[in-house]
Amino acid sequence: xxxxxxxxxxxxxxxxxxxxxxxxxxxxxxxxxxxxxxxxxxxxxxxxxxxxxxxxxxxxxxxxxxxxxxxxxxxxxxxxxxxxxxxxxxxxxxxxxxxxxxxxxxxxxxxxxxxxxxxxxxxxxxxxxxxxxxxxxxxxxxxxxxxxxxxxxxxxxxxxxxxxxxxxxxxxxxxxxxxxxxxxxxxxxxxxxxxxxxxxxxxxxxxxxxxxxxxxxxxxxxxxxxxxxxxxxxxxxxxxxxxxxxxxx
Numbered sequence: 001x002x003x004x005x006x007x008x009x010x011x012x013x014x015x016x017x018x019x020x021x022x023x024x025x026x027x028x029x030x031x032x033x034x035x036x037x038x039x040x041x042x043x044x045x046x047x048x049x050x051x052x053x054x055x056x057x058x059x060x061x062x063x064x065x066x067x068x069x070x071x072x073x074x075x076x077x078x079x080x081x082x083x084x085x086x087x088x089x090x091x092x093x094x095x096x097x098x099x100x101x102x103x104x105x106x107x108x109x110x111x112x113x114x115x116x117x118x119x120x121x122x123x124x125x126x127x128x129x130x131x132x133x134x135x136x137x138x139x140x141x142x143x144x145x146x147x148x149x150x151x152x153x154x155x156x157x158x159x160x161x162x163x164x165x166x167x168x169x170x171x172x173x174x175x176x177x178x179x180x181x182x183x184x185x186x187x188x189x190x191x192x193x194x195x196x197x198x199x200x201x202x203x204x205x206x207x208x209x210x211x212x213x214x215x216x217x218x219x220x221x222x223x224x225x226x227x228x229x230x231x232x233x234x235x236x237x238x239x240x241x242x243x244x245x246x247x248x249x
Contacts, residue, residue, distance in 0.1 A: 032065040032118050039184055040125055049186070051215075055129070058122045059210040060183025063203055065114045066147055067175045070154040071168050073107045077158025078167035100155055100241055107151040108144075115143060130216035138223065139213035145230035146206050150174070152237035159244040178203050202229040 039061075040054050049056050080099065119127070131139060154171060161167035180198050181187075187198035198204055209226035212218040 031068050032061050032114075033121065035064060036061050036118070036121060036125065052126065052128070054122060054125050054127045055215065056211070057184055058119070058127050059207050059214060060178060060181070061118055061122065062115050062143060062210065063146065063181075063183060063207055064178050065118050066111050066150050067178055069107070069111050069114055070150060070157075070174060071171045072110075073103060073151065073154045074158035074161065074167040074171045075164045077103055077155050078161045078164045081159060082163065100245060103155050103158075104148065104151045107154060108147050111147045111151070112143075115147075129214040131214050132216065135213045135216055135218055138218060139210055142206060142210050142213065142223070142226050142230075145227060145234075149230040149233040149237065152234050152241060156237045156241040156244065159241055177201065178207075181207060183207055202233065205229050 036054075036057070039057050077100075129136075153174070157170045157174075158167050161170050180194065181201055181203040182198060183203070187195050187204060189195075190198055205222060205225040206229060208219065209222040212222055
């Protein structure tokens with residue numbers, strides 16, 4: 001019960017910080033919004049994919065939205081560790097797990113809000129998902145698993161960084177990785193080497209599973225691979241984050 005109460009307190013604190021720093025949500029939306037207009041209205045006609053490009057690109061843009069909202073979390077986690085906040089907790093009866101849990105919950109909710117906006121914009125631009133109700137549930141499940149996995153990875157990055165400035169930089173590869181996936185063009189259309197990397201990296205599996213659910217043609221193999229990647233990333237990141245946190249507190 002004490003841990004739950006502490007988590008609630010930390011959650012309220014982080015929500016207040018997010019409200020005072022709307023740049024975090026703006027950053028999560030700005031680049032995906034730019035990309036959706038760029039890819040659909042400028043470059044989309046150059047891809048012959050056999051489907052509407054907005055239908056193809058939207059699952060990738062959802063994952064991009066998650067990744068572009070992580071820098072705020074890495075900085076916030078590292079700031080807690082380096083500005084004396086954690087030192088004050090050492091002399092208080094506060095659950096240490098509550099600190100990390102609250103960052104993950106706030107990051108998850110912020111990402112889901114940004115994703116809802118991106119999907120709304122995509123619908124206005126012609127996105128026409130053919131998913132049934134169960135397939136929508138499958139798509140939502142993949143999104144939530146991906147958000148939680150990336151949130152824990154982001155927290156681990158923030159704990160591993162030495163300064164808030166380096167925390168922002170350490171998340172950069174995560175934000176760029178979706179470009180080297182099947183987010184905007186099929187992996188088989190890429191050059192040698194890049195094609196193989198794109199095919200087997202985790203974001204491609206997650207995007208393909210999401211794309212299948214939204215198109216009404218779910219793939220069991222893609223869904224299993226996506227869930228396995230998300231669960232694996234979550235477990236590794238959680239263990240890494242808790243171990244790093246324990247060493248620094």
